[in-house]
Structures are given as structure tokens and as C-alpha cells.
Amino acid sequence: MANYQKLSINQLSFTYQHDRVPVLNDLTVSVPLDHIIGIIGNHHAGKTTLCRVLAGIVPHIIAGNLVGSCQLGDQSPVQDWPAYNQQTGFVLQDPHSQLSGLADTVADEIAFDLLNHGVEETAIQQRVAAVAAQLQLTAQLQQSPDSLSGGQLQRLAIATAIVTRPTVLILDDPTSEMDPQGRSDFFNWLKTVTHTTIVIVSNEIDELCEIADELWVLEKGHLVSHGTPLQVMNHLSPKWQVATPTIYQLASLMNWPLATKPTLFPVNFNQLRRCVNVNHSN
Amino acid sequence: MDIRHNRLQKVARLHWYNVVDPVTKLLLALFLTLLSFQLTDLYFEAGLVLISLILLLLSRLSVATLHAVSFSLFLIATMILIQGLFNSQNAHPLVTILSITFYQEGVLYALTMGARILIIIFSIGFFMNTTTVSENATYLESVGMPYNQVYLLMSVCYILPQIQQNLKKIQFAEKARGINPQKTLIQKLRSLLPIMIPLIIKTFDQSINRSITLQLRGFNSPERTIAAPMYHYFKTKLSHYFLVLMIIILIGCKLWQIIKNFL
Numbered sequence A: 001m002a003n004y005q006k007l008s009i010n011q012l013s014f015t016y017q018h019d020r021v022p023v024l025n026d027l028t029v030s031v032p033l034d035h036i037i038g039i040i041g042n043h044h045a046g047k048t049t050l051c052r053v054l055a056g057i058v059p060h061i062i063a064g065n066l067v068g069s070c071q072l073g074d075q076s077p078v079q080d081w082p083a084y085n086q087q088t089g090f091v092l093q094d095p096h097s098q099l100s101g102l103a104d105t106v107a108d109e110i111a112f113d114l115l116n117h118g119v120e121e122t123a124i125q126q127r128v129a130a131v132a133a134q135l136q137l138t139a140q141l142q143q144s145p146d147s148l149s150g151g152q153l154q155r156l157a158i159a160t161a162i163v164t165r166p167t168v169l170i171l172d173d174p175t176s177e178m179d180p181q182g183r184s185d186f187f188n189w190l191k192t193v194t195h196t197t198i199v200i201v202s203n204e205i206d207e208l209c210e211i212a213d214e215l216w217v218l219e220k221g222h223l224v225s226h227g228t229p230l231q232v233m234n235h236l237s238p239k240w241q242v243a244t245p246t247i248y249q250l251a252s253l254m255n256w257p258l259a260t261k262p263t264l265f266p267v268n269f270n271q272l273r274r275c276v277n278v279n280h281s282n
Numbered sequence B: 001m002d003i004r005h006n007r008l009q010k011v012a013r014l015h016w017y018n019v020v021d022p023v024t025k026l027l028l029a030l031f032l033t034l035l036s037f038q039l040t041d042l043y044f045e046a047g048l049v050l051i052s053l054i055l056l057l058l059s060r061l062s063v064a065t066l067h068a069v070s071f072s073l074f075l076i077a078t079m080i081l082i083q084g085l086f087n088s089q090n091a092h093p094l095v096t097i098l099s100i101t102f103y104q105e106g107v108l109y110a111l112t113m114g115a116r117i118l119i120i121i122f123s124i125g126f127f128m129n130t131t132t133v134s135e136n137a138t139y140l141e142s143v144g145m146p147y148n149q150v151y152l153l154m155s156v157c158y159i160l161p162q163i164q165q166n167l168k169k170i171q172f173a174e175k176a177r178g179i180n181p182q183k184t185l186i187q188k189l190r191s192l193l194p195i196m197i198p199l200i201i202k203t204f205d206q207s208i209n210r211s212i213t214l215q216l217r218g219f220n221s222p223e224r225t226i227a228a229p230m231y232h233y234f235k236t237k238l239s240h241y242f243l244v245l246m247i248i249i250l251i252g253c254k255l256w257q258i259i260k261n262f263l
Helices: A047-055 A081-086 A106-116 A121-134 A150-162 A180-192 A205-211 A229-233 A246-254 A269-281 B007-013 B022-038 B042-058 B063-086 B104-130 B133-142 B147-177 B185-216 B236-262
Strands: A006-016 A024-032 A036-041 A064-072 A088-091 A168-172 A197-201 A214-219 A222-227 B093-097 B100-103
Touching: A006 A047, A024 A047, A024 A064, A024 A222, A036 A047, A036 A205, A047 A064, A047 A088, A047 A168, A047 A197, A081 A088, A088 A150, A106 A121, A106 A150, A121 A150, A150 A168, A150 A180, A180 A205, A205 A229, A205 A246, A214 A229, A222 A229, A246 A269, B022 B042, B022 B104, B022 B133, B022 B236, B042 B104, B063 B100, B063 B104, B093 B104, B100 B104, B133 B147, B147 B185
Parallel strands: A036 A197, A036 A214, A088 A168, A168 A197
Antiparallel strands: A006 A024, A006 A064, A214 A222, B093 B100
């Protein structure tokens, strides 16, 4: 029986049209809703394709052979895409492509999704102002989207995805063009998002280990590892070529294992703080 | 504060051309172009060039338009040179410079063609400089054009600027690496050839991504609210009917001239 409180992927495989090699291969995983899921992996691991499947782009817009099932709560991106799409926010890898091109100002660009959802003008005004404030775009609201920097453009892309208040937010490398401060602000903001299932592809492994409830490691289309950041980072295979967080490297160099699980090293600040406290008290 | 429709800002920015709707501007450009092809008298052509030039000068002049005008002036000068010397109808000498004779027929022909090119550039420049893609999209949708046709039209409008943008990026990267100095016209043209295919593929890819984005963002949603036009346009229907009528008359005249030749 389907579990309506989970994101469930069952024996999922996908091959693009005119391709022979599957990009995703027999993926099976399930995670409770409203969690933050980080997807990591090397190049051509299938991260973007998995995001496309979760968003329903595959197979609705990009054709291919999809086998298996994908269920988010009581909805499926494959079976009832228009309804599912209304509940989903998606941020593309390239923020330029995220823009409609049909808006003169940042405010109009953010409002575009709301107009498409039939939201009233007064509500649009309020929501645009709120989202712009959340993503530090208030000063840019009257500017043309073309005049924004790479980092601001990525924040605008995120703003367009969250303004409809989606219950599922899929972010494909949303911080690649942000400066360190912008990146830090973004991940801090992501931590505050509630009642939303967030799937994020990122190479910022330190930040992912701070915020993610679950990490999925993809390798050539296979899901080779999944679990909490602590479990995944402590059982990485060198052949997956996945970077480890700085805290994990420091703790393993200093030999500061977790007090509760001596075989594991910390991967985030809270875990490290506890280790250091234990080591100091000893 | 009205963050999307900042009225105060709009009033401050409102120009005379903002009360002319995009379709009227486009029809006007078409009308002036057809009229220039209908007329053969050089004085009338000069008058039309003047009218379209005034339209352009009274609008916002962009660098792109100035580039287009300077390039067309270069083309016209080349045409005058070639036609003045080698036109098959050349009979009456007009002027002789350093023992090279330019003929009246060829120069007149080149001037007429040049005037038509300028009329097209000026009137299209007026349309391009005084409207934005979003204004066109909003207006077309508000007059009942289906969203998918609006999107198709806007995508076509985006292809050239997008190619230009991508080309600039690639050329800038090449210059930064010292691959191609691109100082002369020949060097610039030569540098274009190897990047043409990747350039087109990249632009095509971006167009596909934009189409995906629009679908994800609910552009085809049945609940979609049609945005109100940005400005209050003046007598839109009257100007449309008048210009369409004039265009039909001009096309009719041209067709009649062609038919008359066969009778």
C-alpha cells in the first residue's frame, strides 16, 4: 500500500529518447515528506535527470523511457502532472533559462507565476514583496532582470520558484553563481523553510551536511548510498569521488569521533561541538 | 506601495510613443515600407526617409540602431559605387571623378534602393526602440491572441539577441585567451566560422530550456490571468483599421501593376 507521508521512488530507471544507456538505473528509496534531501555525485551521475523526474519534466516535456514509479505523498509527477506541477517549485541549473523573458522588472518576473496561477493583484503585491525580502531582492524589484549579477539572478530564480508556496521544492545547483556570503545566507534561509519537501543538488558539501536530513549519492545513474549525512559521509567509497565536509576531515585528522558512536566522525557543527566538548572534558 | 505598477515612475517615464500600441507601430512600419516600394519618385522617397527618420529621432535611440544605420549607410555607399559604374541601364554620365564616370541611371537606382533600406531600418528601429518584449506579449494576449502563439512570436524575437549575447561571451573569452585578436573585419569574420554551430546549438538549447521553464511556471495554466496592457493606448482600433486599409490598397495597387503588364 502506498505511504502518503513519504517521497517514494521504486525501481526507477530512465533512458532519454534516442539514447541506449539509461541515465537512472533501478533507483529505490523512500524518505518522509517535509525533509531536506541533498543529492550529490560526480559528473554524469544522473542528478539533474533525477530532479527532472521528480519535477515531472521527464517524461512530460522531455521524452524518454521511464520505468518504475515515483510518488510524493498522494501525488505522482507521472500520473497527474498539471495538478502536481502546481504544488512544485523547480530551479534550473542555469538561472538565465529560469526567466520567462516576458517581464521588464524583477517584480514582474516574480509575479509571473502568480498571474499564471490566477492569484489576485493585491495578494500578488504582498507575496512578491515578502519573497523579495526573504531573498534580499527588495532593492532590485524595479530593475530589469538582465541587469542582475549571477548571484542575484540565482536568487531571482529561487524567488520565482517559491512565490507560489510549493509543497515540493526542487533545486538543481542553485548556488553555483553565488558569492560565499550569498551562499551562506541562502542555506541559512533554506533551514527556516517549513512544511516543504526540499530536494537540492549541490556541490556545497559543508552546507549540505548542515541542513540536509538525508543525502543521496548517485554514481553513473545508480543510487549507491543514502541515509543521514553522518551515515553517508562516514561510509563513502573513494571510487565515487565525492568530497567530504571540512568538519569530517578535521575530526578524522584530530581523531575526534562521536562519543555516542565511536566509529563515526562528525559532519556538521553541532556534532563537532559535542565531540570537542567531550574531548575537552576528558 | 504598488511594487509592480509603480504609477509615479510610469507617469514620469511616459512618452508620446507609449500611447501608440505595438500593433499600430508594426503596421506603420509595414505601411511605410510598402509605400516606399510603391513610389518611384526620388523626392517622395526622400520625404518618406525624412518621416521615418523623425519618428526614430523622436523615440529612444539605441546603440544597436545606430550600428544598423551606419552599416546600411556603408551598404548604400557601396551600392551607389557599383550601380553608378556598372548598371546595365547606364547611359547618361552624371559626374566624372579622376577619369571614372558615374552614370545617372545607376546612381538613381542605388539611391532609390538605399532610401527603401533606410525607411525599413528607421521604421523597424522606431518599433524596436519604443516597445519591449513584455509590452508586446501583454498587448497581444490582451487583444485575444492565444498564449502559445504569443510565446512562439516572443521566442522568435529572442533568438537574435540571444545569439548576439552568446557570441559576445565566446568572443570575449577568445580575446581574453589571446586566441583571436579580431582587430580587422576579416579576422572578425574568420573567427565567426568555427563557432557558428556551437553558437546555434547553445541558443537552441536555451530556447528549449525557456520553453520548459514556461510550462513549469504555469504559462499554459487554465487559471491564467491575462495581464492588463501596460499603457492606455490611443484609438487602437481606428488606427489598425486605417493602416490595414492603406496596406491593402498598396498591395492591391502593386498587384494591379503586375497584372496590367500581362494584359
